[in-house]
Amino acid sequence: MTGNGSVTPDGPIITVESLSKTFANGVKALDQVSIDVARSEVLVVVGPSGSGKSTFLRCLNGLETADSGTVVVDGIPLDDNPQNRLEIRKEVGMVFQQFNLFPHMTVGANIDLAQMRVRKSAPREARGVTIELLRKVGLEDRVESYPSRLSGGQQQRVAIARALALRPKVMLFDEATSALDPEMIGEVLDVMRDLAAEGMTMVVVTHEMGFAREVGDRAVFIDEGRFVEVAPAAELFDSPREERTIAFLSKVL
């Protein structure tokens, strides 16, 4: 578990500089955004639909390739080098709005897969880690279930366990609760809260403003691909400075 970045244990774990991304259809999703994320920090990202939140998150693990600017995770630059990209993906877990569990595999197999194929763990060793992770999200009794047998909230908790399978240093959450029935949102947020308390570095895109304010260390308000306002979470939600932040928050709160 020694990343290249252990040389600078106190520096930011994620450094983003002047990141821009325009899609083929001409939509400018990110416009010169820069930010540093400290170790164990929880950064929440809020903004209107289509403002570039997902694109920003996906640029952090190379699911999307920026046109210009740099992303460095734990000392590893995210560039054309596939080896670097792989290293970053091992260090960064991602949780999707739609869970994206593998429906043809059991819960256990979902979590084993990357351990065996990427970390080259032996099956029994992988399964041990899997059980431990499932215990963490409160689903150790569902190892042999297929995802379709679980509720939405349970599926998302499995997805979180799966994203943790490679022991990442950073977790990205893209609207992890937006596809859930209201009564299931709480159980997922609880897991995220626990992770934050354990000191996991997290970048969280969410529409749950209460949760964002409570768990977030810092918050970013993004609009039209720009970071309009970056501030400690309590400050951004309680006393936003920018006109557009105020307008947005007054609409969603």
Added chain:
Amino acid sequence: MILAAIRRWTGRTMLTGRTERVGRTGRTEKARRRYKPIAADIVVDIVAFAGLVTALALLLAHNTAALGYRWQWHRVPRYLLTFGDEGFQAGPLLIGVGVTLRIVAVSLLLSLTIALATALLRLSSSAVGQWIAGVYLECIRNTPLLVQLFFIYFVIAPLVGWDGWTSAVISLSLFEGAYASEIIRGGIVSLPYGQWEACYSLGLGRRDALRFVILPQAVRRILPPLVGQGISLVKDSALVSTIAIYDLTMRGQVIVAQTFLAFEIWFVVAGLYLVMTVSLSAFVGLLRRRLAVNYDR
């Protein structure tokens, strides 16, 4: 048969990973629902088909009587099976079935390999790969199979020293492979892109994603239309009789030429093809059922 295919097809939307809660009793109900229709469909298909054949036969009998055709069914069995000193021996028609089955089996494997390779090339990011796959598809799909068969047998084969059998298998494989590759590609792109992204975000490469996540799911979607393609292969294989391969059709032609039992022999030949295609669907139906179990536990 079409209805049954659609029912089977839509029946699997429940397998795409949407949340679905089923109570304790749901299990057996589900199992029954899953197993019965396939058996019932086949029975209905066969009964309907038998009815149609009977009606046709009656019509035919009526008309042939008018023509003065003399039915001689008693002369037919010897071309299927003879019983002599050495026990049962396959007659020319059954031997022809064997040849057809061998050609079909080898072509099926080869065409699936070609199809998978072509589908992956078309989905790859390599421009050259996409181009090669595209040219192959267009050439195959826009010329008649018979012409392809002649081209390979009369033009390519002499140059590279293939015999008729090899030419036949290669023509059929290239032809069916082109169509099957589109089926496979369709199955792959029909999966939610999130499945790929989940793999990538976990550090899995393209190859692992395909092998462990994409293809196992795509197979369940691809199989029904692929069976249809396999059935086409059985039927299209009759064309190899034109390059002097003694398959079922060729044997039929020879017997008819010698005995003038045209009606009887072609009835039997058609029936034998039918048996092959129906068995193929039934076999794959069984296979599918075994595959489907997984998702549903």
